[in-house]
Structure formats: C-alpha cells, structure tokens
Amino acid sequence: MKNIFLGLLTVWACSTNLWSQDTNALLINTHNRKTTSLNGSWHYIVDPYENGYYNYRYEPFDQQEQPSTNAYFTNTKPKSPSDLIEYNFDEADTMQVPGDWNTQKEKLYYYEGTIWYKKSFDYPKTNLKNRIFLYVGAANYKTEAYLNGEKLGTHIGGFTPFNFEVTHLLKEKDNFIIFKVDNKRTKEGVPTLNTDWWNYGGITRDVKLIETPLTFIQDHFVHLDSKDNNIIKGEVNLKGGKNLAHEVTVEIPELRIKKKLTTDTSGRATFEIKSRKIEYWSPENPKLYDVSFTTNDEELQDQIGFRTITTQDDDILLNGKPILLKGISLHEESPITKGRANSRADAEKVLSWIKEMGGNYVRLSHYPHNEHIVRLADEMGILVWEENPVYWTIQWNNPKTYANAQNQLLEMIQRDKNRAAVIIWSMANETPVSDARNTFLTKLIKTARKTDPTRLISAALEQSSDPNNPNIKHIDDPMADVVDVLSFNQYLGWYGGTPESCRDAQWEITQNKPVIISEFGAGAKQGLHGDKNERWTEEYQEYLYIETLAMLQKIDQLSGISPWILVDFRSPRRPLPHIQDDYNRKGLISEDGKKKKAFWVLKEFYDTWK
Structure with a gap:
C-alpha cells in the first residue's frame, strides 16, 4: 500500500509541477485551516560543534550528493554491529514543542548554538489530490528543515512563521521531521549581537501539518476603505496548479454580503463592497464578522473586524x-x-x-x-x-x-x-x-x-x-x-x-x-x-x-x-x-x-x- 501511495503521488506531482517554489509562499489564517498538530514531545541532540551538519573539513553534509550517514538529518540506524553511527535520536532525551530549551533543561539555560529536533509520525492521507504543508509558527533563530532525510529549506528569523510543501515526501507510516535550530547571535543578524532580552532557543511556537486542495487559497486581505468606512475592500490570492483563473465567492453572512469574483491568471482577485450596516470594531465593542472565501475545492473562513485608523x-x-x-x-x-x-x-x-x-x-x-x-x-x-x-x-x-x-x-x-x-x-x-x-x-x-x-x-x-x-x-x-x-x-x-x-x-x-x-x-x-x-x-x-x-x-x-x-x-x-x-x-x-x-x-x- 505504501509503495502504491508514493507512486501515485510521484506521478501526480510530476504532471502538475507540484513543488514549485511558489507554493512555499506563507499560508495565512492557519487557525481556520485543516491541520494536524505536531506539538508534543520531540527528541533532541545538543550539537555545539555542529558535527551533525558539517564534516571535518567544515563542509555541509546537506550540500553533498550522498550525505554521510553521520549527518543527523538522515536519521541513520546501524544495519550491522560493525556500522559506526555516532548518534541516535530515538535514545536521546526529549523536550516539549512548542517551548524554549533554556527553561526546559537546566543545563541549557545559557546555551547558544545548535540543537537538533526529531519527531516521528504517521500521516494516513485520504485524498491523494490534496497538498500538505509543514508550518512552523517560529523557531529561534536559524532553522534548517528536513523531512524523511530530504532538505525542505532554511528560514532565518526567530519570531515569524514559515512553511514548506511536503506532499511529495510524506509516507503513510514512519515519517520523521528533523530541524536544526541555531540561536547563536550574529553581528549581521536582525536583531544583532546585543539586546536586552533573553535569547531563547528552540522551536518556540506551534508546529503543524496543513492540508489544502491542489489549487488553494494562500492569502486574503479584508479591510475597510480608509476614506469611506461604508466600503469593504479586499483581495484573495490562489496558489498551485497551472491555471489559476478560478471563481471565488466572498461571503459575510451577517451583513448579507455575497459576491462572486474571478481570479486572474496569477490567482489574484480584488473587490469592493458597499454596506451601511457595518458595526465597527473598537475596544468598547470588539465586533468580529465571519468572512468566508469559497472555491470549487475549498472554503476558508476568518473572523475579521472592520475599523479605520488614521x-x-x-x-x-x-x-x-x-x-x-x-x-x-x-x-x-x-x-x-x-x-x-x-x-x-x-x-x-x-x-x-x-x-x-x-x-x-x-x-x-x-x-x-x-x-x-x-x-x-x-x-x-x-x-x-x-x-x-x-x-x-x-x-x-x-x-x-x-x-x-x-x-x-x-x-x-x-x-x-x-x-x-x-x-x-x-x-x-x-x-x-x-x-x-x-x-x-x-x-x-x-x-x-x-x-x-x-x-x-x-x-x-x-x-x-x-x-x-x-x-x-x-x-x-x-x-x-x-x-x-x-x-x-x-x-x-x-x-x-x-x-x-x-x-x-x-x-x-x-x-x-x-x-x-x-x-x-x-x-x-x-x-x-x-x-x-x-x-x-x-x-x-x-x-x-x-x-x-x-x-x-x-x-x-x-x-x-x-x-x-x-x-x-x-x-x-x-x-x-x-x-x-x-x-x-x-x-x-x-x-x-x-x-x-x-x-x-x-x-x-x-x-x-x-
């Protein structure tokens, strides 16, 4: 079954050019999407010399055509008693994700450097035409991400989210995610070497898998016109697939608004809707409306307040x-x-x-x-x-x-x-x-x-x-x-x-x-x-x-x-x-x-x- 599953995925992916860089654009509104949490207990290895990333010539393993079995992201296990493998995630200590390593482990209180994280999981994907994204709310500061031994990419910055499409790499059983998280301060960084707050290290926010259809709503932006607070303006952006001209319906049921849009070939559509019934958001009245975007394949809702600030x-x-x-x-x-x-x-x-x-x-x-x-x-x-x-x-x-x-x-x-x-x-x-x-x-x-x-x-x-x-x-x-x-x-x-x-x-x-x-x-x-x-x-x-x-x-x-x-x-x-x-x-x-x-x-x- 596993081989059939992977084979179907491979054929479909090749025919649709699935894994273009464009599909790694940041997914917004993840709170309202179909997700699977990967929070919880993760194994970790402390690696101050980064032996799991570089060989003894200080060359990165993940830039080699055939990485060494001692590259931590390969998660290699000995196949015979004579095999030399100098790490073992499954026997390593664990810590909670999300969470900083400084306050979870006393010996890591002041630690600045690299720690590797590993999480194993199954993912019985029922719809072979859906996409799966690995989403990380934040990890401080530089993150190298791998799934099943394949590099997904790198993210720099300790306080903002990032995601990678992983559809082509997922298996029904025995998947493993490995993150190399490095919180070393650098003079060229943002922030730089000197701050007046604690340099917490680790995967500090939620990690989850997000499932979307082949062509999906990647982004939307809905707000009042700053010059006319009776006009709701917005845009929606689709990603994935070769033809991104699709019909999208925008609805705000409480305001009796329902508008059909057609995205252009880049997947973008804009709109303006006039309404004199809007109840404006304020500290005294934090009114939020249910707003939905619907295509033939997907419905995505959000809770949005309308106000102007000038x-x-x-x-x-x-x-x-x-x-x-x-x-x-x-x-x-x-x-x-x-x-x-x-x-x-x-x-x-x-x-x-x-x-x-x-x-x-x-x-x-x-x-x-x-x-x-x-x-x-x-x-x-x-x-x-x-x-x-x-x-x-x-x-x-x-x-x-x-x-x-x-x-x-x-x-x-x-x-x-x-x-x-x-x-x-x-x-x-x-x-x-x-x-x-x-x-x-x-x-x-x-x-x-x-x-x-x-x-x-x-x-x-x-x-x-x-x-x-x-x-x-x-x-x-x-x-x-x-x-x-x-x-x-x-x-x-x-x-x-x-x-x-x-x-x-x-x-x-x-x-x-x-x-x-x-x-x-x-x-x-x-x-x-x-x-x-x-x-x-x-x-x-x-x-x-x-x-x-x-x-x-x-x-x-x-x-x-x-x-x-x-x-x-x-x-x-x-x-x-x-x-x-x-x-x-x-x-x-x-x-x-x-x-x-x-x-x-x-x-x-x-x-x-x-």
Whole structure:
C-alpha cells in the first residue's frame, strides 16, 4: 500500500509541477485551516560543534550528493554491529514543542548554538489530490528543515512563521521531521549581537501539518476603505496548479454580503463592497464578522473586524474619532511557565492584566509575538503595536541584513494584516541616527506602506536635550518626519536624574503629529520596600510613575503611552544579585504574577485620563 501511495503521488506531482517554489509562499489564517498538530514531545541532540551538519573539513553534509550517514538529518540506524553511527535520536532525551530549551533543561539555560529536533509520525492521507504543508509558527533563530532525510529549506528569523510543501515526501507510516535550530547571535543578524532580552532557543511556537486542495487559497486581505468606512475592500490570492483563473465567492453572512469574483491568471482577485450596516470594531465593542472565501475545492473562513485608523494633526483617530492609547509594553514571556510564551492561556493572562489596569493598548516588544495574542487582542478589544526586531545597532550598510529585516517585516504583516486590533507597524527601537540607518528605515517604511496602506507607521525613537538647557527636550531625528505617529522612549529619573527631575523638564516638539511615549519606567524588586528615593524599591518605582505621568500630561500632542513594562522579564544584561538575578525589574508585575505599587498608580491614571 505504501509503495502504491508514493507512486501515485510521484506521478501526480510530476504532471502538475507540484513543488514549485511558489507554493512555499506563507499560508495565512492557519487557525481556520485543516491541520494536524505536531506539538508534543520531540527528541533532541545538543550539537555545539555542529558535527551533525558539517564534516571535518567544515563542509555541509546537506550540500553533498550522498550525505554521510553521520549527518543527523538522515536519521541513520546501524544495519550491522560493525556500522559506526555516532548518534541516535530515538535514545536521546526529549523536550516539549512548542517551548524554549533554556527553561526546559537546566543545563541549557545559557546555551547558544545548535540543537537538533526529531519527531516521528504517521500521516494516513485520504485524498491523494490534496497538498500538505509543514508550518512552523517560529523557531529561534536559524532553522534548517528536513523531512524523511530530504532538505525542505532554511528560514532565518526567530519570531515569524514559515512553511514548506511536503506532499511529495510524506509516507503513510514512519515519517520523521528533523530541524536544526541555531540561536547563536550574529553581528549581521536582525536583531544583532546585543539586546536586552533573553535569547531563547528552540522551536518556540506551534508546529503543524496543513492540508489544502491542489489549487488553494494562500492569502486574503479584508479591510475597510480608509476614506469611506461604508466600503469593504479586499483581495484573495490562489496558489498551485497551472491555471489559476478560478471563481471565488466572498461571503459575510451577517451583513448579507455575497459576491462572486474571478481570479486572474496569477490567482489574484480584488473587490469592493458597499454596506451601511457595518458595526465597527473598537475596544468598547470588539465586533468580529465571519468572512468566508469559497472555491470549487475549498472554503476558508476568518473572523475579521472592520475599523479605520488614521491621524489628523496631533490626534490618532479610530473610526474617525480621537482615541487615547492607554497601554503597556510586553515581552513574550509566559506568566505560567516563566519561559517563552506560546499558548492562548499565556495571552489570556497578560491581556487580562492590561484590562484590569484600565488599558486598551499593548506594545508587543521588540519583535512579532505569537499569533495567539494578536487574535485574542482582536476578541478582547485591545489595540496592538507590532514591531520588527530592528533593535539598537544593526549593520545598516549590509544588503543581507536589510533583506533579512525586510523579510521579517513582510512575514509579520502577512500573518496579521487581517487583525483589526493591529493598528501600528513599528520599524525599529532606539536606533542611532546616521545616513545609512535613515536610508535603511525609510526603505522599510516604504515596503510596509506598499504592502499594507491601512495602518499607521511608527518607530520607537530617542529624545535629546537642548545643549543650552538640558531641561528642554527635543526629538531630533529625521525619522520623525517620515512616520505617521511620533513615538519615543524616555527614562528621566532612572537613567538620568531623579524622579523630581521630571518637574523641570520641558518638551518642545515641533512635529505636528500625535505622540506616543513608547517607553518610560524604573526597576523595582517586588516586595522590596523603603524610602521613595531608594532605588529598586517599589516606592521608588511608584514615585517615578507619579512624577513621570504628571510630566507627560504637559505634552500637548500626547495620544498614548506604553510604559516599560507589564511583567519582569529575563535578560542576561541584568546580573545584580538578590535584585535582578537575570531579570529586568521594570515590570509592574513580578515574574510570579504579583503586582507592584506602580501598577495601581497607572490604573488610577488610566481610569481618569480623558
């Protein structure tokens, strides 16, 4: 039976040119597709010298016509007692996927390097004309993927999804996936060598097989027209097969919308539909509509909210009305497992804390977070800032570094462009001004606007002081003239001065744009109490919040804030014993879920800020 199955697949694949690179385009809306989870227990091998990838001449095994049996991706087993095979996945230790290796295995806490993962599975495919894709939500940082000993491809970037078509390689029994995951920091990487968060390694998000028909809906984008909120605009893209001109029906049953489209030869169709019955998405009313796309072979549904987000002078307008963004920044750490967050339960916990503090907005720092939190923000009515991991000092003149940054930006936009909650694409955080950096970020902004013209563009910039009067603060950055929303980080009272310094600060912002203070804050060890002028105490953090919030209210253009940060998070830059212990302590909540005094200061502010 197995040989018949593979033979039929091979004949069909050759006749349809099945495995063109085009079919590896990122599949979106995987939450609503037919999937088989591969999460769970995976065997792993730690390989700091990468002996399973390179021979002793440092030549990659997977670039050889006949790879050595000691190439780990071949999963070779000895056939006789004399065979020399120096690894065995099936006898190796296991860890959970999704999950980081740092917090699952104590000896891997600081590990940076290569770990190989292996999962065995059966896949009784019932429809030989369907395609199968291997989808990975994220793996940090560079991933080499193999199925049944054949290389699928490489993905670079630790926070965005990727997929490979595997139809031609699947068997009914005894399949094995092997991933080589390498989290080493590199100077040409995005982010680069130096960050202020933990470099978690591993397969950190869901892994699944996705089944589609021969010609399938790869992508769709549905949104309101930013100039007329009675018009729903959209497009749908098909992939696979030689003839991509197909009929597609778009339906929104609750709005009594049903429209038939015909895709062009590239598989693309666009549409505009007018409706005066649309109930608009907002934090107060996070309305989502069931939207479906149907072809002769497939029906794909999504849950989509309709809203507009624009600016007018110094206001951010949601559905045409000014809104204040009452928010907080967040790293992707689990309040439950204390490692990399990867579940809906993780997302529910942190977003519920934001709701409790009176917030309506979250800045997902400093990279794309998992899809669970973005979809849940859609359901709960929490506005979202998403950020590309262009952080601090990148190799601005390196074309490969730019290509990497652009690819991660596009993968982030591709995955989340249908989420009403997402209102801002951020290009970078605290990057030093230079001509090369300005060119780099400007190109990213142009790419983002071309790909998705429906959202606002920002970047977390830095403030500077007037050379003649250090109490006067400016935003002297050419990017301030390019972004839609002027956002900047400031730490007066922590990295310079004391909380009382906030009283003398004067903000002279010349740009006629809405302002978001993307970061401010102070470190405090939960449970450590003392005088309000004693660093690391809850009282110091509380005092700084009181003084900072009073200062920021003097900024006329202030439209939002996202203080640093909701929960204490791991960082190897923070080694102070008995205080930090590898944690950045600027959270308003400890890693154990205990609220600090400043949490209640911010809540009181949000309850009264209008």
